[in-house]
Amino acid sequence: MTRPQLTYRSWATALAALVTAAATALIGPAAPAQAAAVTFTNPLAEQRADPHVYRHTDGYYYLTATVPEYDRIVLRRATTLQGLATATERVIWRRHGSGEMGAHIWAPEIHFIDGRWYVYFAAGRTEDIWAIRPYVLESSAANPLDGPWVERGQLQPARSSFSLDATTFVHNGVRYLAWAEYAGSNSNIYLARAVNPWTYTGTPALIATPTYAWETRGYRVNEGPAVLIRNGRVFMTYSASATDASYAVGLLTAAAGSDLLNPASWSKRATPVLASDGRTGQWGPGHNSFTVAEDGSDVIVYHSRNYERYLGNGYDPLSDPNRRTRIQRVYWNADGTPNFGVPVPDGLTPVRLRSHDLPDRYLRHWEFRARLEPNVTNLADSQFRIVAGLSNASAISLESTNYPGYYLRHRNHQVWVERSDGSALFRQDATFTRRAGLADATKVSLESVNFPGQYVRHRDGLLYLEAVPDAAGRASATFALD
Template identity: 55%
Template sequence: MTGCSRSSPSEEELRDPLIEQRADPWVILHSDGYYYFTGSVPEYDRIELRRAKSLNGLAGAETADIWRKPDSGPLSKHIWAPEIHFIDGKWYVYYAAAREEKPFDHRIYVLENESANPMEGEWIEKGQLKTNWESFSLDATTFEHGGTRYLVWAQKDPRIAGNTNLYIGKLANPWTLEGEQTMIAKPDQAWESIGFMVNEGAAVLKRNGKIFISYSGSATDSHYAMGLLAASDASDLLDPASWTKSEAPLFYSNPDQSQYGPGHNSFTTSPDGKRDILVYHARPYRDIEGDPLFDPNRHARAQSFGWNEDGTPNFGKPGEPPDF
């Protein structure tokens, strides 16, 4: 992956951090000209949404708590990693939740809103997004390709060593999987298995005749890092043989910039679409007291990225975008 194609610069210098104490950041630039942002809040008790006309504007933007967890039941604990998507004229939020008595036994759930502005209107619970078996599952994302809508998510298979693998399937509608469910990655490399054996936090890029899926691995401390899956956009995306995995992490802790454990990213662009932007979280320090899940300082960050001569993305290092 050598050589980097030139990308159009932007007048806006992205602030760092973009938003403090917002892990698992998800950003989309909608056709109405607004950036919409959501992510895990430190309390893990609600889904917060904000919007702004610029990425930097998200930091000080008004927020809306579009959903709060109940006190009991299957949605009562650890609300993690919401994502917002606009599908067939409606807004959807995918998120993971557990129950108070089983705080780390998550499932995937979906919200729907018909309002043109998702900061307004009513968010309706569409229920659990059922996969082919019941087990710990989270980090659902969705994309359309060739007239088909796909879901990619992380899930535990009790028959496979480790915590979570990545799966892909077709959606009959935004909250219902149909047909085959395919594993496309599992934590089989050393860098993905430090602390926990994890593949999670998928995000999709379509470019240069390829479908790219970034993902994160290892425990959520300084070892957390990002890898990349790739498939031809003409291939059968439900065939695991269509996917290849990077042989090493492509985005990992950078002590020179005091950024540790970068990952669980999303992708967006500048308003004119000419500048590709990676949005991710990272801590400003390496050492953590207690469980890293309860350290609140995974800050949302953003930086431009470019493209290598072989058509793959070049993310640079955290805090150091590639030299376009």
């Protein structure tokens, strides 16, 4: 790594810290429990792909990921998710100089199992860099950054073909191992019951194979399984297609009481749950993990690039180092299924404004009119970034997530989401003073800067800017930040 690159990273890290500090100032001091969602600043880490975050009982979050040199395993920890952005990173293991585990060190994951730390990773051989298999490291250290680490070798029984992306989870008291493996022309996902962290028993069950068009762009791929167990179901995300801008996240679902080793227990969603989005400037989201934020909300950790490139014309995505670790909140639909929305724009992550007096309803835009609705399955319609006020930096503006450059603004006392035309009037109409919630001080109300005493409130399902002299009006002008 050259000195200019290190200097740039140091500058970028410092800038991210400043942005986070500014965002904290905009959102305000910590509110009482459950009053506001934790927000993050993306990207969390430059040139870190296939990210895996583990939240441990010692109060730390641990992050490991693929480095672009494919030659080592790195680890960092922090007491907050955002703190991982600036945490010191340590090399805990390096590839062998020759032979097995000597090439293509990919996709590490860290887990704590029965009092010991384990890292799952993929590796090739120096004499055949594509002879990739899953391997396991073990450490009994209290702090896994300190090590030492013992090589437990290849996942056992040893796989005989290209295989990678091993992960582990426990469900109904049973530990499972899942991984991706090449078979014929496909990379499929397999599941087996674990005997110990590096050994499985029985014939692995093939639970997913690429069949849809969006899973077969460039290559026929299902890989990178990650598990989230909620609401009486086992959800397994996976990544599909080539690792360029075609890369996307899919979803498998099984009932919590079903036999997970029976392929018939799993259903696959026909469309991706997270995919490239030109409006938000993120391409190729994939290879994710899950963790829980400090406020108890579920979080997806994944990588993407901030430019659009595809296989061909000499472009090789595996030689492109610029996949970046990113995080954002997972929301839940009324039917109990996860909603990942879109890969949010770089910068501060968005929030949703949930009505105080109609708590199942959220502020969202529809044909650019702001309204209040329940069950917003097109999640990004209801997500807004809190940014410095367009006309007054000490106030705030709310920028649309799926229409960057569009802001919540009032016009003729109706509230819309519209693109800034740069005029002084627009900037004023789109700037609000954040107040403690008029009906609940742990929440928020939005007062117009150019019409003091008038607030964003809902009425008959639509949003207006009006005075709110009575209790009902104050309740309709109060929102929780989720």
